[in-house]
Amino acid sequence: MATKTYIQAITDGLDQVLSDDDKTLIFGEDVGKNGGVFRTTQGLQDKYGEDRVFDTPLAESGILGLAMGLAATGWRPLPEIQFMGFTFEAVDSIAGQMSRTRFRFGGEKNMPITIRTPFGGGTHTAEMHSDNLESFFTDVPGLRVVTPSNPYDAKGLIISAVENNDPVLFMENLKLYRSMKAEVPDDKYTVPLDTAKVVREGTDITVVAYSAEVNEALKVADKLAKENISVEVIDLVSLSPIDTDTIFKSIDKTHHVVMVQEAQRMAGVGATVVSDIAENDILSLDAPIGRVAAPDSIYPFALAEDDWIPDAAEIEAKVREILTY
């Protein structure tokens, strides 16, 4: 077991799937010789050759269409979209084509494709590099959307995504890439694709979050523990489907819930979670459901993003508000 960054854990997972199955292919912009603009695919072309790990022309729809054609001829593609904002160029490939393939062929053809893409704010990037576009894709039937909040899950989840026979959108958090380190087993292991995780047990209130916001929620749990407020934190891990059972079980115990997301408030993952709770478990609650989300503006210019992204302080305030309702 070694301490690894989030990005090293993903590289480890990619190495594992390339070594396990010689039909796996990694391709995208700059993923070959350069090892990816963030070095996620560092060393993989040297190790597995240009046939397995290769650069493509700069065109996102082309990259994902290529993935479909490769899957149709027996390959297991792992295309990279360099930044999630660039998926705007590939919405038809993802939503109009890849995710509908199994349905179109009446279950006879699978698209075992894992699309990796970095997303999320807090690193002062240029425009279109930090957007949280998950709710575009959680609205797509036939597509799984997952995102790890820590290095351990990152490795296990990428392996599960690749071994799954349906298309998976694997969202990698930009801010966590190098800022987060943890113990990561050297051996192969998997993290389930559709199971939320209770990452901190508590009894007073449930905070549901995903990706980088899980770590903000954990900070709040640490802080409030000193006041004897016991916060349970759930990491969704999977944004489509959503593991509502884990959420309901927690709420049945805590009777209070706050839903946290970095993305804009309108529609989206938080709205879905909240409506599921309202529909199925509302009578367990002793207070209204709290929500923490970004405002419904376009992801801000770099110099304004710190105030825009929901942080631990906002989560803490909302938790206190709900607990004292």
Next chain:
Amino acid sequence: MANNDSSKPIVDFAAIKENLGSEYKMVQVLDGSAKVVNQEVFDSFSDEQLVDFMKKMVWERALHEQTMSFSRQGRLGFYAPTAGEEASEMGSVSAFEPQDFLFPAYRDLPQLIQHGGSVEKGFLWSRGHVKGNQYDPKYRAWMPQIIIGAQFVEAAGAALGIKKNGENNVAFVYTGDGGTSQGDTYEGLNFAGAFQAPLVAIIQNNGFAISVPRKKQTAATTLAQKAVAAGMPSVQVDGMDILAVYSVAKAAREYAAAGNGPVLIETLTYRYGAHSSAGDDPSRYRTKEEEKPWHDNDPLIRLRKVLEDKGLWSDQQESDYVDECKTQFKADLKAADAEPKQTNVEMLKNTFEVPTPNIKAQIAEFEAKESK
């Protein structure tokens, strides 16, 4: 100060523009009056082949007529008429091998059927029945693409997969003149070029994208020249001359399969009918006078003349064959009628290989609803 008026400009853009596409000369074997203009290629066809081409075109024309009749009776769903495009469609598809991977667009049902599909499945597709997309797993074809352009990036991927598999096959893909304006069409060509993948791209230029004429689609002189930017050789062929289309497609297939990279073919053809069976009226955007020369140029008339001169074909033979085809199409529609109703339960089950928890719950819900 020097007078620049008479000096040569650093770049003569007007001359460059004038010459763009000028290298394309439409390939023919038979001209519009059925005269042989390429004897060597013509002589390479056996009598059996010529009769086979005729039968395929008669079959496609009969299928067109029958599907239009079924559509009027409300017995089919969406169907894109193909009359006028028989040489382009049958000539090209006949050039490919069974294990070549076909990516059709919505007007390419006849090729899908000829490549190894079936009329019954074509009818089921038209009606919106999933069984219309379920072929023999060995059959290499994608279903007809609606987002015309998307099939190009997918076909480029299949061509790369074929190359990586070390096969001697190709991927072949169709779109129309309108489809060439899609970004995905260029992305597909460019990817195939960059990877030197065995792709044969066929643009069936039938003059209209629903109502928008070819001239409004692009300022390019030819659609064939769109391949140039992707580093691909390309050719323009008389799409009303099945012998030319077949010969060009065969050569393109051999070139691509030999590892030389992709090729693009533009066929110049015409859609006699409406865009689709769903209410398009061509008289809103073109006149009978404009249509006439294309009808005079009909691909069936052209080959029929050649065959009749050789004593290989007669009106009687043709009408017998049309009857035979139509009888079969009626039987195919009956078979399609007999297909069990599809359910939303099946579609829910087909959304993911292993249904997710939300879908599992919805399957249970629909099982109750659809078992009533």
